[in-house]
Structure formats: C-alpha cells, structure tokens
Amino acid sequence: MSATDRRTPGEWLQLLVGGAIVSAMFYPAVWMVLSSFKTNREMFKNPFGLPRDWLWSNFSAAWDKGGLGGLYLNSIIVTASAVTLTVCVATAAAFAFSRLAFPGRRWLFRLLLIGLLLPPPVVAIPLFAILRDMGLLNTLWALILSGSAWSLSLTIFIMHGYFNAIRPDMEEAAMLEGASIWQIFRDISVPMVWPSMLTLAIVNTINIWNELMFALLFVVDDEKRTLPVGLIRFFGRYSTDYAMVFAALTISTLPILALYFLLQRHVIAGLSATAMD
Amino acid sequence: MNLLFVAPAFVLFGLFVLLPLVSSVFYAFTNWSGFSTPEWVGLANFSRALADPVHLTSYLHVTLYILGTLLLEVSFGLVMAVVLNSNRLGFSLMRGMFFSPMVLSMTAAGVLWAFVLDYRLGLLNSVLRSVGLNDWALPWLSQGSTALIAIMFVSGWRFAGFYMIIFFAALRRIPRSIYEAATLDGAPPLHQFFTITLPLLRQQMLTCVLLAITGGFAGFDLFFTMTNGGPFNATDVPATWIIRTGFDNNELGYATAMTVILAVVVLIISVVYLRLTERGDHVRY
Numbered sequence: 001m002s003a004t005d006r007r008t009p010g011e012w013l014q015l016l017v018g019g020a021i022v023s024a025m026f027y028p029a030v031w032m033v034l035s036s037f038k039t040n041r042e043m044f045k046n047p048f049g050l051p052r053d054w055l056w057s058n059f060s061a062a063w064d065k066g067g068l069g070g071l072y073l074n075s076i077i078v079t080a081s082a083v084t085l086t087v088c089v090a091t092a093a094a095f096a097f098s099r100l101a102f103p104g105r106r107w108l109f110r111l112l113l114i115g116l117l118l119p120p121p122v123v124a125i126p127l128f129a130i131l132r133d134m135g136l137l138n139t140l141w142a143l144i145l146s147g148s149a150w151s152l153s154l155t156i157f158i159m160h161g162y163f164n165a166i167r168p169d170m171e172e173a174a175m176l177e178g179a180s181i182w183q184i185f186r187d188i189s190v191p192m193v194w195p196s197m198l199t200l201a202i203v204n205t206i207n208i209w210n211e212l213m214f215a216l217l218f219v220v221d222d223e224k225r226t227l228p229v230g231l232i233r234f235f236g237r238y239s240t241d242y243a244m245v246f247a248a249l250t251i252s253t254l255p256i257l258a259l260y261f262l263l264q265r266h267v268i269a270g271l272s273a274t275a276m277d
Numbered sequence: 278m279n280l281l282f283v284a285p286a287f288v289l290f291g292l293f294v295l296l297p298l299v300s301s302v303f304y305a306f307t308n309w310s311g312f313s314t315p316e317w318v319g320l321a322n323f324s325r326a327l328a329d330p331v332h333l334t335s336y337l338h339v340t341l342y343i344l345g346t347l348l349l350e351v352s353f354g355l356v357m358a359v360v361l362n363s364n365r366l367g368f369s370l371m372r373g374m375f376f377s378p379m380v381l382s383m384t385a386a387g388v389l390w391a392f393v394l395d396y397r398l399g400l401l402n403s404v405l406r407s408v409g410l411n412d413w414a415l416p417w418l419s420q421g422s423t424a425l426i427a428i429m430f431v432s433g434w435r436f437a438g439f440y441m442i443i444f445f446a447a448l449r450r451i452p453r454s455i456y457e458a459a460t461l462d463g464a465p466p467l468h469q470f471f472t473i474t475l476p477l478l479r480q481q482m483l484t485c486v487l488l489a490i491t492g493g494f495a496g497f498d499l500f501f502t503m504t505n506g507g508p509f510n511a512t513d514v515p516a517t518w519i520i521r522t523g524f525d526n527n528e529l530g531y532a533t534a535m536t537v538i539l540a541v542v543v544l545i546i547s548v549v550y551l552r553l554t555e556r557g558d559h560v561r562y
Contacts, residue, residue: 026375096283108287118544212498212501
C-alpha cells in the first residue's frame, strides 16, 4: 500500500478527526502569536481575526521591560553548562556500570532509582540549606549543579541501555592490545555512543531549560533569573497589559518551537526513549 | 581505578540528591525557620501534618489530578496514536504539531492557558460567547469547582503528545499482517482495537501509568503558574503546599516533614506498582 493510493472513506474520516483535534489543540499557539500584535482593545473586540495593524512595538516593549535578553542569556548559560556536565558525567558512569567491575556496582545502580522515582519538591528545602552553606545560593551554579544532579538518574539509565545494546568486541580487542581503560573509553566507547549522547543532550536541554522550582527558590536577584521564572514575574507585574504579556510569551516560546520543528525527529526520538526503560 | 568513572556522577548525586534526602529526615523532626538552629520537637510535625486539612485535601487533589491525567493524557494519547497512525501525507506534520506542547515550559503553557481561560478576554469564553452560549462562559480558574479540572485539561494539552509518541512507536512494531488477518475474518476496526492493539500495548501502558503517577506527585510548575493552590486551596497539591509552607511561612521544619511523607507515599506506591506489574505475562509478537 503506497501513499499515492486513493484514500478509503475510513482514511478520510481518520484525516478529518485527526486534523480537527490537532488544529484545535494547536490553535492557542496561533492565537498567542496573533494577539501579540494587537492592542489591548482590539484583542477584546476582535479575538480571532488577524490584527488590523501589526504592532511590532509590543515586542520591543516586552523585551525591554521584561529584560528578556538577560533572562535568555541566563537560561542559555545554565542549560548549556548543566547539559554538558550531565551528559559527560552520566556517560562515564553508564560505561562503568555496563563494562567494568567495581565494588558496590549493583547497589549504587539501585540507588540511582531514587532520582527517577522521587519528585524534586521532596528535597527542595534541605537542598536550599545545603546550597546556602556552600555559598552557592543566588548563583547560577546552584541551578547548574542541582539541575544536573536531578537529571543524572534518567541519563545514566538510558545511556546504560545503549551501552548494553552494543557488543563489547571492540573494547575487548583493544584491551588485548594493552590499551588502558581510559583510552578505551575515550577512543572506542564514546565514539560509538556519540549519537545517543546527542539525543540525551536534547532531552536534558528541554528539561533543564524549562525547570522552574529550583530556579524559583535558589535565585533571588532579578538579573540572575532564568526564562521560566522571569516569565512568571513578568506575568505577575503586567498581567493587565495583555498585549505585552502575549509578546513576551511569543518571544520566549517561538524560538523553542521553531527549533523543535527543525530537530523534530531527534527530539521525539529522545523524549520517547525516556519511557522505554 | 574503575570507581573513578562513577565518582563524578555520585559526587553530584550524593551532594544534591542523597544528602538533602537524608538531612530532610532530620529536619522533619525539628522546629526550624531556616535561619534559627533546628530545635528537636519529636513527632509534633507529623501529627500536625496528619491533622492539617489543607495537607490532607492536597492528596485528594493530586489523586484526582492523576486520575485526570490517566484519562486526558494516557488514554487520549493512546487514542490519538491510533488516529494519527498513517503514512499518508500530512500525518507526520500532525504528529509533530500534536507533540509540540511538550517542548514548551510549563510556565509558558500555564501563562498562555491562563489567558485562554481568562473570564473576560479568554479564548475559550470568546468562543462560547460567539456561538451564543453566554451562560457557559465561566471564570474557570478563579472558582474552586472548575479550577482543578481546568488545570487537568491544560496538563492534558501539554502531555498527551508525549504518551501519543510512546504508543505510536509501539504501534509501528505491530505487524500489519495481524490486522489483515483479522479484517479477513470480518473483525470490525473497533473490535480489532480491543482484541489486538490493546493487549499488544500492555507493556507501554504499564510504563505510562507509572510515569503518570510519579509525574503527578511531582506536579508543581503548572499549579504554581496557574493558581498557586488557589482559590482557597482548591488546587493545592502536596508540592505547592509544601513550598508555600516552607518558603512563604518560613516553617521549614514542618514543610520538611510533609516532604518526607510525600517521599514515602511515592516510594510505596511505585514499589507496589512495580511489584504487581512485573509478575504479569508479557505479550510478545
């Protein structure tokens, strides 16, 4: 059956039902973008149509008043650092769990399950105290380190699955040639799982980029806030200036949506891998 | 030597996951404002938690929320995986669009939907008024009777795509020949769905239900963004109540006791669930 066949009545129904549901669910995003070009009055009088004048000024107002540039920069710093740290550290650990013998291996692996099952709110309060004692409170490090630590379990489990799916022939051959474990890891194992590391980098990017609770609790200064917290603050302060909040929403979501549609295949593969263990 | 490969991971994990977890067991038995030295109070926090009406109803809310997500995220995702399972032109795009809310932050989703559900200007009420259903236009998020349901729908909007993709990937692995044989035997599509598709997706369903349960107890972002527990605690879940008690009222000892309860509840439910489901026979194809 090829895609050029005529559609059966059942397939037309499928297209109709699927199309209707998907359009209805995607519509709020379209409405958000259109509304961000309107004045507050027009939004009330004409909620559905195209804006009469495309008001780009909403965007510059939102960008300036919300300090969105700084929020973006902080989010990028936190996400890039935490994702790099997580993926590197987790790959090394997954390699060890899959390939090496060491004391407490089984026990440590089980311990990681805690990070998978328990919700982060469970540690929010003592973690706050620990970060304060370490002098990390109100720094981006607080978000990088705790975000990374809470991403480790999932990343190690998935990476471990990838390592187990690869036969260790090459590594054993290198071992016989007298290579050290570090050389084997760096020159053979990492190149083999490199694509999986990128997939996991995408998954962790989405999770850490969107992280709210730690960012809300561990950072106080406005100039160190990340995008999700900044957006809530902005919404709280200007909640009656609908047009500007819509512009801020559009600025903070449209680039992410565009990036998603560009990398769709990888994002979906990565996020669905999180449920396969 | 080999331990060096796991050492960095466990330093991070130990400092920021295990250490706070262990120290929370200590703080839970103290009266502590965050700045004072913790003062031992025995089981007082726990007996207070078991008598705190907001704390107790927060578990009712989170249970309702999880039931809601099973319907609006897992079941709806399953149905959509079947509906969008086609190689025809346009279906790949539709799957992509259906999944797209997953990449948005919960705060962006929450703020966007706060506007969709706004009483005066909201998209939903605009639609209802434009088709003449003026009485149906409600202040969705500011009345207790609808706020939790509204949040469930927003959560469904955001997560249904995730479950759809999991089921879709599994559907793709079911050989078409099974369905062709069933069609030859005269089984109607709905019958095929219940006798072929569902049993073969058993493993994915079990995983998804566990994800919905653990994810439900972790629910914080959407509740915080949309209602922060209000109106009058009608949407308080354990996480929002813990954070407000701890950081707004500075009762960190009491809040920590509630986190310990939450951790125990989640661990017991997950372990029991995993034990119950791993016995089940696997359907292979």
